[in-house]
Amino acid sequence: MRIDIISSLPSLFESFFASSILNRAIVNKIVKIKIHDLRDYSENKHKKIDDYSYGGEAGMVLKIEPIAKCIQNLKKKRKYDTIIYMTPDGDILNQKKCNELSQKKNIIILCGRYKGVDQRVRDLFIDQEISIGNYVLSGGEIPAAALCDSIIRLIPGVMNNESSALFDSFQDDLIAPPIYTRPENWNGNKVPYVLLSGNSKKIKEWNEEQSRKLTKKKIKIIK
Numbered sequence: 001m002r003i004d005i006i007s008s009l010p011s012l013f014e015s016f017f018a019s020s021i022l023n024r025a026i027v028n029k030i031v032k033i034k035i036h037d038l039r040d041y042s043e044n045k046h047k048k049i050d051d052y053s054y055g056g057e058a059g060m061v062l063k064i065e066p067i068a069k070c071i072q073n074l075k076k077k078r079k080y081d082t083i084i085y086m087t088p089d090g091d092i093l094n095q096k097k098c099n100e101l102s103q104k105k106n107i108i109i110l111c112g113r114y115k116g117v118d119q120r121v122r123d124l125f126i127d128q129e130i131s132i133g134n135y136v137l138s139g140g141e142i143p144a145a146a147l148c149d150s151i152i153r154l155i156p157g158v159m160n161n162e163s164s165a166l167f168d169s170f171q172d173d174l175i176a177p178p179i180y181t182r183p184e185n186w187n188g189n190k191v192p193y194v195l196l197s198g199n200s201k202k203i204k205e206w207n208e209e210q211s212r213k214l215t216k217k218k219i220k221i222i223k
């Protein structure tokens with residue numbers, strides 16, 4: 001899989017993609033991430049990428065020209081399955097969308113900043129708009145990083161224990177059961193006995209029951 005990220009603050013991604021699971025996926029060539037600095041596509045001598053909005057609303061707007069140039073350059077080189085714009089008014093990201101995107105070959109993610117991008121970018125170049133929640137961050141970089149993490153970890157071969165992503169909360173619309181590790185007893189707080197029993201059938205039943213209970217309890221929060 002190849003992900004091209006278009007950003008006006010590319011340095012924000014450096015440590016993110018240098019860390020553990022994602023870095024391993026890159027080193028093992030399972031995924032290729034290319035970060036494009038929007039300023040490199042500005043033809044303005046000051047590398048300007050934003051401007052005031054028509055109509056006088058406060059806040060700067062990312063201009064269409066550098067974004068168009070970057071996307072058009074990329075599209076000349078390969079076919080993209082989808083071009084995503086990260087924006088707080090997009091569709092809220094969920095596990096189903098992550099699964100779907102993890103099967104794509106080439107995607108472009110455009111990060112907004114300031115007031116957002118010129119509407120014509122959205123109209124002409126964007127296939128889908130994604131939000132990571134109903135709150136506003138100062139740019140689309142953290143949302144883009146969250147999206148990349150959520151999809152890359154699903155690609156076969158990325159996680160150490162490949163099957164573990166399948167048991168994540170929200171796969172099958174269920175929340176994962178509680179998990180415990182050593183010690184068995186911490187200041188009188190004990191690990192549920194069934195998990196120590198070695199009885200795999202009982203453990204499976206317990207996990208499923210906990211999943212169902214938790215999902216029922218928390219479903220209002222998810223929706």
Ligand code: ADE
Pocket residue numbers: 086087088112130131132133134135136137138139140143
């Ligand atoms: N840009 C700013 N806030 C955002 C959000 N919540 N989701 C996606 N992109 C954003």
